[in-house]
Amino acid sequence: MSEPQEIVPIGKNDLVGMVAHLFAEGYRLVQIGCSTLQGGYELNYSFDKDYRFKNLRMTVAPDEEVPSISAIYPNAFLYENEIHDLFGLLVKDIAIDYGGSLYRTAIKTPFSIGNVKFSEPPKPKAESSPQQKEKPKDEAEIPEGQKE
Amino acid sequence: MRLFTMSKIVTKNLLSGPATLMYPKKKRSFTPITRGRVEVDIDKCIFCGMCSRRCPTYAIKVTKNCKEWQIDRLKCCTCNLCVEICPVKCLSMENQYSPALTQAEKPEAIYTVRREAEASGTSDHQVK
Amino acid sequence: MARKNVIPFGPQHPVLPEPIHFDLVTEDEKVVNALPSISYVHRGLERLIEKRDFVDFVHVADRICGLCSFMHCLGYCQAIEEIMRIEVPERSLYLRSIWAELSRIHSHIFWFGAAADAFGFESLFMQSLRLREVVLDIFEKTTGARVILGVCKVGGVRRDIEAEALKEIVNRLNSLKVQLDELSAVFINDYSIKHRLVGVGYISREDAYTLGCVGPMARASGLAMDMRALGYAAYKYLEVEPMVESSGDCYARCLVRIRETFHSIDLIRQAVGKIPEGPVDLKVKGTPNGEYFSRVEQPRGEVIHYVKGNGSKFLQRFRVRVPTFSNIPAMIKVLKGSEVADVPNIILTLDPCISCTER
Numbered sequence: 351m352s353e354p355q356e357i358v359p360i361g362k363n364d365l366v367g368m369v370a371h372l373f374a375e376g377y378r379l380v381q382i383g384c385s386t387l388q389g390g391y392e393l394n395y396s397f398d399k400d401y402r403f404k405n406l407r408m409t410v411a412p413d414e415e416v417p418s419i420s421a422i423y424p425n426a427f428l429y430e431n432e433i434h435d436l437f438g439l440l441v442k443d444i445a446i447d448y449g450g451s452l453y454r455t456a457i458k459t460p461f462s463i464g465n466v467k468f469s470e471p472p473k474p475k476a477e478s479s480p481q482q483k484e485k486p487k488d489e490a491e492i493p494e495g496q497k498e
Numbered sequence: 499m500r501l502f503t504m505s506k507i508v509t510k511n512l513l514s515g516p517a518t519l520m521y522p523k524k525k526r527s528f529t530p531i532t533r534g535r536v537e538v539d540i541d542k543c544i545f546c547g548m549c550s551r552r553c554p555t556y557a558i559k560v561t562k563n564c565k566e567w568q569i570d571r572l573k574c575c576t577c578n579l580c581v582e583i584c585p586v587k588c589l590s591m592e593n594q595y596s597p598a599l600t601q602a603e604k605p606e607a608i609y610t611v612r613r614e615a616e617a618s619g620t621s622d623h624q625v626k
Numbered sequence: 627m628a629r630k631n632v633i634p635f636g637p638q639h640p641v642l643p644e645p646i647h648f649d650l651v652t653e654d655e656k657v658v659n660a661l662p663s664i665s666y667v668h669r670g671l672e673r674l675i676e677k678r679d680f681v682d683f684v685h686v687a688d689r690i691c692g693l694c695s696f697m698h699c700l701g702y703c704q705a706i707e708e709i710m711r712i713e714v715p716e717r718s719l720y721l722r723s724i725w726a727e728l729s730r731i732h733s734h735i736f737w738f739g740a741a742a743d744a745f746g747f748e749s750l751f752m753q754s755l756r757l758r759e760v761v762l763d764i765f766e767k768t769t770g771a772r773v774i775l776g777v778c779k780v781g782g783v784r785r786d787i788e789a790e791a792l793k794e795i796v797n798r799l800n801s802l803k804v805q806l807d808e809l810s811a812v813f814i815n816d817y818s819i820k821h822r823l824v825g826v827g828y829i830s831r832e833d834a835y836t837l838g839c840v841g842p843m844a845r846a847s848g849l850a851m852d853m854r855a856l857g858y859a860a861y862k863y864l865e866v867e868p869m870v871e872s873s874g875d876c877y878a879r880c881l882v883r884i885r886e887t888f889h890s891i892d893l894i895r896q897a898v899g900k901i902p903e904g905p906v907d908l909k910v911k912g913t914p915n916g917e918y919f920s921r922v923e924q925p926r927g928e929v930i931h932y933v934k935g936n937g938s939k940f941l942q943r944f945r946v947r948v949p950t951f952s953n954i955p956a957m958i959k960v961l962k963g964s965e966v967a968d969v970p971n972i973i974l975t976l977d978p979c980i981s982c983t984e985r
Contacts, residue, residue, distance in 0.1 A: 355918070355919055378835055378836065378838060379838055380838070380928075380930065380947070380952075381930055381947040381952070383932055383945050383947070385934065385942070385943040385945075386943075394932075396919065396930070401853075401855065401856055403919065403921075405919075423836070423838075424836070424837065424955065425836075425837050425838040425952070425955035425956075427955070428951065428954055428955060451663070452663070452664065452665065453664070453665040453668060453984070454665050455665070455668060455670075460670060460673065461672075461673070466673065466676070467676045468942070503811070503812045503815070503816070504749070504812055506808065507753065507808060507809070507812075517756045517759070528766075529766050529767045529770070531767075531769075531770040531785075532766060532770050532771075533770040533771055533776075554678060554682040554685050555685075575685065576771070576776075577685055577776050578770070578776070578784075591770075
């Protein structure tokens with residue numbers, strides 16, 4: 351079933367130019383996603399035209415400001431507000447800015463770097479060591495879960 | 499403008515009676531594979547603890563030294579994984595779901611079964 | 627110069643199945659602006675990947691939403707299977723499609739009742755919920771549960787359906803189709819319903835495309851966009867036809883959903899005719915290392931599941947982008963300039979599923 355999915359890494363300054371280019375070609379904005387990495391955030395802009403899927407990927411440091419694309423695609427304001435509320439990332443000049451009141455959570459920015467726990471990849475040494483690395487983490491997880 | 503478009507449905511409903519059951523007077527009929535609650539046959543259990551490791555909500559607790567099997571019925575999501583993984587097939591999924599409880603009755607949700615030692619015969623002593 | 631009033635709509639409202647809040651700024655009886663406010667059921671499900679490994683997470687993905695439960699499970703399992711390059715057996719692909727189409731039927735019948743209830747046609751609401759019981763009984767007979775099915779897993783499905791059970795499903799759906807025909811004829815041809823729905827909440831084709839409409843909202847405005855054309859599960863072997871209308875108003879959206887229900891009954895009949903014999907699941911070894919976007923056509927539109935793994939048992943990132951979230955900007959544009967009395971109708975033709983939106 352795998353459809354061809356393109357992922358294009360770009361820099362922060364090329365973002366608005368490439369998005370305007372895609373708008374002129376007739377792509378529609380599908381989603382703006384964000385993942386928390388060890389040293390920053392990874393933004394992912396997805397576009398689609400005639401079932402062809404194209405992604406623009408960008409990595410930003412925690413304190414950087416990201417330009418908004420809501421001037422080109424008006425429906426981007428909802429995704430950018432969500433990213434601001436959940437991740438704490440500052441997006442400049444959103445068309446309709448809720449100022450942090452879209453998601454009202456008990457802890458502010460629940461997905462930001464300080465709050466998320468990362469899973470460690472297994473070391474690619476031998477076949478038995480990934481199993482040994484998973485088991486102590488598994489043991490450590492269960493008492494925490496049963497405590498709830 | 500059409501008139502009496504629903505009349506056929508209305509007459510059928512009037513003649514055939516209500517579609518709902520008079521629950522709890524009339525019991526609901528379950529299918530053979532309805533997932534209601536997990537029951538254990540404590541005589542067959544070997545206390546290996548595999549059901550407790552497989553449970554995604556951590557609802558089952560097995561203690562080998564005092565031969566006790568415990569489930570928190572409010573945490574159980576009836577996913578059927580413990581029934582499938584048990585090596586001696588002592589767990590079964592009953593059709594009737596466990597009843598609702600108030601806040602005061604919440605400790606009753608934890609269902610514990612303990613197997614008595616072989617000296618006094620293999621009688622199972624249920625603690626609820 | 628008229629005075630502006632702010633009318634709060636929601637989160638508790640008789641027509642809303644789930645809590646969402648709109649602040650409607652009105653002048654006299656026309657809505658001038660609408661400000662949405664969500665996060666009444668935000669549970670933070672995306673962070674549960676830190677606590678449950680990728681095999682157990684299927685149970686969490688099932689519980690993102692009640693109406694679209696099976697499709698979330700399906701999208702997640704497909705994403706993991708694509709990352710780990712697992713080829714599931716063909717019989718399980720057909721079974722997944724059958725359950726997915728049954729899911730679509732019961733969601734659309736529920737929507738049908740709720741939409742009729744929004745303008746006071748309560749008897750139609752009761753009749754359609756009675757019809758929906760037929761589909762829920764089929765679910766219980768084949769999977770053991772009525773709403774949260776818990777039948778999809780990474781590597782296939784957990785249960786099989788025998789040939790007689792499949793034939794019985796087709797027979798029951800045929801009798802359901804006759805009753806649904808009568809009910810939808812009452813709805814479509816009624817004079818007062820047409821008066822309330824035709825011409826209300828119009829979205830043009832270009833607006834629907836640039837504002838990111840998906841699902842029946844886009845198909846009612848003339849865009850033939852259906853993710854089943856990508857050919858996931860068993861749809862590459864079945865003939866899927868997107869139902870498209872061109873008028874773009876509330877009446878067109880109702881027509882699209884009613885026609886889709888009949889088309890789903892036909893798809894199930896096709897699938898039961900073509901299903902091959904064989905195993906239904908596969909043993910899964912290893913852990914996911916990579917990322918993938920999985921796109922599935924839910925009853926409300928196109929849903930995207932993004933899964934990223936780095937080789938350990940716990941995933942690194944899981945994100946769901948639901949169709950209701952994508953339709954909200956178009957909804958806000960439609961609400962501007964409409965009458966206050968039309969607001970419940972317009973919001974129900976959007977078919978909001980808020981528990982998906984703020985997992």
